[in-house]
Amino acid sequence: MILPLCLLVMLSLPRDSRGEIAAEPETTPQGQETLPEAPRKPPEAKPKPGEEVKPELAPTKPGEIKDIAATRETTLEVGPMTGILAPYGNPLAMDTLLRGWQSHRLGPVRISPFLEYDALYRTNIFQTSTDKHADFLNVINPGIRMEMPLAGAHRISMGYLGNYYIFTRFNQQSHYDHNINVDGAFNFPGGLSVRVGNTFRAATEEATAATGRERPYDRITPYLLANYKFSDRWRVQGIYEYDTLLFTHAVDRFDEFQEQIGAATLYYKFWPKTAALVQYVVTARTYPASPLGNNFAQSPFLGLTWDPSAKLTGTIKFGYTFKNYDNFLAGRNNSPDSFALGIQTLYRYSNFTQISLTAQRSIQEDLDFGNNAYENTAVYLTVSHEWHFFRLTTYASASYTNNSYLNDVVDSATGVLQLRKDRIITFGAGAGRPLTKWLRLRLDYSYADRGSNFSGFTYNEHRIMLGVQSSF
Numbered sequence: 001m002i003l004p005l006c007l008l009v010m011l012s013l014p015r016d017s018r019g020e021i022a023a024e025p026e027t028t029p030q031g032q033e034t035l036p037e038a039p040r041k042p043p044e045a046k047p048k049p050g051e052e053v054k055p056e057l058a059p060t061k062p063g064e065i066k067d068i069a070a071t072r073e074t075t076l077e078v079g080p081m082t083g084i085l086a087p088y089g090n091p092l093a094m095d096t097l098l099r100g101w102q103s104h105r106l107g108p109v110r111i112s113p114f115l116e117y118d119a120l121y122r123t124n125i126f127q128t129s130t131d132k133h134a135d136f137l138n139v140i141n142p143g144i145r146m147e148m149p150l151a152g153a154h155r156i157s158m159g160y161l162g163n164y165y166i167f168t169r170f171n172q173q174s175h176y177d178h179n180i181n182v183d184g185a186f187n188f189p190g191g192l193s194v195r196v197g198n199t200f201r202a203a204t205e206e207a208t209a210a211t212g213r214e215r216p217y218d219r220i221t222p223y224l225l226a227n228y229k230f231s232d233r234w235r236v237q238g239i240y241e242y243d244t245l246l247f248t249h250a251v252d253r254f255d256e257f258q259e260q261i262g263a264a265t266l267y268y269k270f271w272p273k274t275a276a277l278v279q280y281v282v283t284a285r286t287y288p289a290s291p292l293g294n295n296f297a298q299s300p301f302l303g304l305t306w307d308p309s310a311k312l313t314g315t316i317k318f319g320y321t322f323k324n325y326d327n328f329l330a331g332r333n334n335s336p337d338s339f340a341l342g343i344q345t346l347y348r349y350s351n352f353t354q355i356s357l358t359a360q361r362s363i364q365e366d367l368d369f370g371n372n373a374y375e376n377t378a379v380y381l382t383v384s385h386e387w388h389f390f391r392l393t394t395y396a397s398a399s400y401t402n403n404s405y406l407n408d409v410v411d412s413a414t415g416v417l418q419l420r421k422d423r424i425i426t427f428g429a430g431a432g433r434p435l436t437k438w439l440r441l442r443l444d445y446s447y448a449d450r451g452s453n454f455s456g457f458t459y460n461e462h463r464i465m466l467g468v469q470s471s472f
Helices: 004-008 250-257
Strands: 102-104 109-122 135-150 154-168 175-188 190-206 215-229 234-247 255-272 276-288 294-308 310-324 337-348 352-367 372-387 392-405 421-438 439-452 458-469
Touching: 102 135, 154 276, 215 439, 234 250, 276 310
Parallel strands: none
Antiparallel strands: 102 109, 109 135, 109 458, 135 154, 154 175, 175 190, 190 215, 215 234, 234 255, 255 276, 276 294, 294 310, 310 337, 337 352, 352 372, 372 392, 392 421, 421 439, 439 458
16 A cells, blocks of 8 residues: 555654653554644653663654654555664564553553544545545544553553454455554663563555455564663664564465564764764565575664754664675576665754654565565655644645666566566645544545556555544
8 A cells, every 4th residue: 555545544652663762752653643732842851860862763742743644554565664773674663552642540550542433535445547446434443552660760561553444335355453562661770771572463455456455464573672871972772673474365475574673873972962873784584485585684874863852853864785685596686785864853843833854765675576676765744733723733744755676577467577666656634633632633635646667556546534533
């Protein structure tokens, strides 16, 4: 599915996949974005003992708006890559699934419930260039998160988020996706902090002209993150993910993979709110049913990162990727390399207006196209504004993606052997308003246009959604 799939989802909460282990930072890759309160400049962050508050990703908080055209949850296609490993890694990992903005105490446990209903109209549910079919969907997103603090400096949490898509005309396309996260964050004296957890997703990749059928799958991603601050200026960070994708049906198991992703990052703070970084990312991917696709990649990066209390926050880094396949295959580029970058920034123009930018370039593999490698280059831009008098938050978003495949493939419709090239353009806009302290209203629109030199991959689609969110 393409970028506007995000009409179903809005990234809503503070993230700590960027590397921080504070009590509240969260990542929000696959759930709903809460729309109500306006984006405001946060107060100066005060770190706990052993913890440095400096994200690797532009910080957000409940109520801030992110680019809904940048979110995908019913497809395995690469979307915006976020987190410390970007432009690699699983952006769905390390999401503690906190969506509710109201919380309740039950002994030492804090419980945050969430429920959203969206009425969604899509003009091209199978993403075809001709013979388009429209449908009306009921989208239900229940969620709950439980958190327990430990000794004042640590916490453990467990979260659940459902994404239920109920089609009206094409009810055989309905599916019910489930997300579970178990996470522990520990801050020790002396500058050491550790985060460990596991994210599980049981979901269905929707049937489109590209996939040809629904593809149920499980995705399991355990992770470990450690920070050590050994002076006021120097900090080192290590992160490891083990990403496993398992398909339900035997016909799809050719695309199953296990991927180990690791990175070491050294930070040097040369200004009070600005630090330089040196990072080295490695990935090792294996395909159990197709070992010819096994490969290893190395990506060194240099960049800058900004403190969350600064006007400009986030991370910019540039590097290069060297990829090598374990086995030689005639006709394939067995040692591709490419310039790489990861940009995740938020600019607070004022207390009521902010601009977020995500940009990426990396070598990826298309699980819906024979695991063919391609260079993914993408830019996602969102501008949001709070109309304080009306208690209304609005946003406009746009994105551009270029996917250039690295190996020649025969176009089944023309019989021509050539390199596939795709470009995807999206636009979106929306508004959100709180009705009560526990109820919020949202309205979203997005448009996606995809062009390709291969048959069957060109389409456009409009989506309109009206939804209500509650946290009680």
